[in-house]
Amino acid sequence: MSTSPVRTVDTDLAEAGGSQAVKAQQRLREWILAGDLPSGARIAELALVDRLGMSRTPIRAALMHLKQEGLLEPLPGGGYAVRTFSEREVADAIELRGTLEGLAARLAAERGVRPALIQQARLCLDQIDAVLRASALDDETFSAYVELNGQFHKQLSEMADSAVLAREIERASSLPFASASGFVGVHIHDSQARDTLVVAQHQHRQVLDAIERREAGRAEALMREHSRIARQHMQLALRNPAASGTPGVQLIRPS
Structure with missing residues (x-):
């Protein structure tokens, strides 16, 4: 959400x-x-x-x-x-987004994606790589990461070439705390936790490669697995709400 x-x-x-x-x-x-x-x-x-x-x-x-x-x-x-929201409600919303994004990745791989769209996504990932070269994120680079991460997820949803699915992904992402960048604030100024963002970026590239190679099942599985990182971020935020950098985290009741 x-x-x-x-x-x-x-x-x-x-x-x-x-x-x-x-x-x-x-x-x-x-x-x-x-x-x-x-x-x-x-x-x-x-x-x-x-x-x-x-x-x-x-x-x-x-x-x-x-x-x-x-x-x-x-x-x-x-x-x-x-x-207020239970931890389970938030986890369910994240799971819903991941399921829909997984479907989008599968359809993109099955239907094929124009090379120009693949290239745009790769350029976005190159920009994320540049942001993550820093040992820790400051406010400016963190904001850049959030924007680029959202941009890449939007590009993936558009690759399925389904207005219906894109609309449902947007709807699911708009649930409180469910967006792809909903909990990445837990990593700001934290060089160790930032490593999770590097893992997420690696998954971004794997998903894009699977789509380009028309590996539909792999693309879907990778995208659904990718959404689980958001659940890990949520758990980090709930351990230390005051320092999480996540707006509204005080509205979530830990399990």
Whole structure:
């Protein structure tokens, strides 16, 4: 269940003329993930009118969409509360993403991928290699890794040439904490834990090679195995939430 914003929802709101709703949604999401709105805290529309300086209409829309993201839950007496998540729920969401990405890798290998797309993915991996040459990640290189990692996963989903599957992968990745980079923050400034990112990068190249060689079963298995690294990251984050570098990790209840 990823901390990344649901971009399709934000876009839909903006296209509907709801720029204020988009701003409210982004601000509320930031507050939730930063712990400014703690888990279990009741959130009412009227209380947000003054705090955000907006009318109730965009705030109501923002709350509804944050409920769809899974960050809020409705209360019987009205209003919403910030959700908490069990470790198992997060693990299931990561597994779902991995299963869908595995299917995308298999279909890409079966159907074949244009050489230009393979080359784009390889260039992205070369950029990740350059980032990981540092013994530890600072804020700037960490941000670069997150962006490039997300870019590569998006390229893989597009290789399947299935709009339906790409949409479902995006939906699964938008669940709280489920994105490919949802927990990589645990590695920032940690040279030992950073080694896991090197392993993940090796898996990236193996998956891409399997797709290029049309090894469908291997590509799918590698991609599903790759998602398990995110579960390892989650366990690291839960051991030391304050130092994890993962926004919103305080919302997860360890098993």
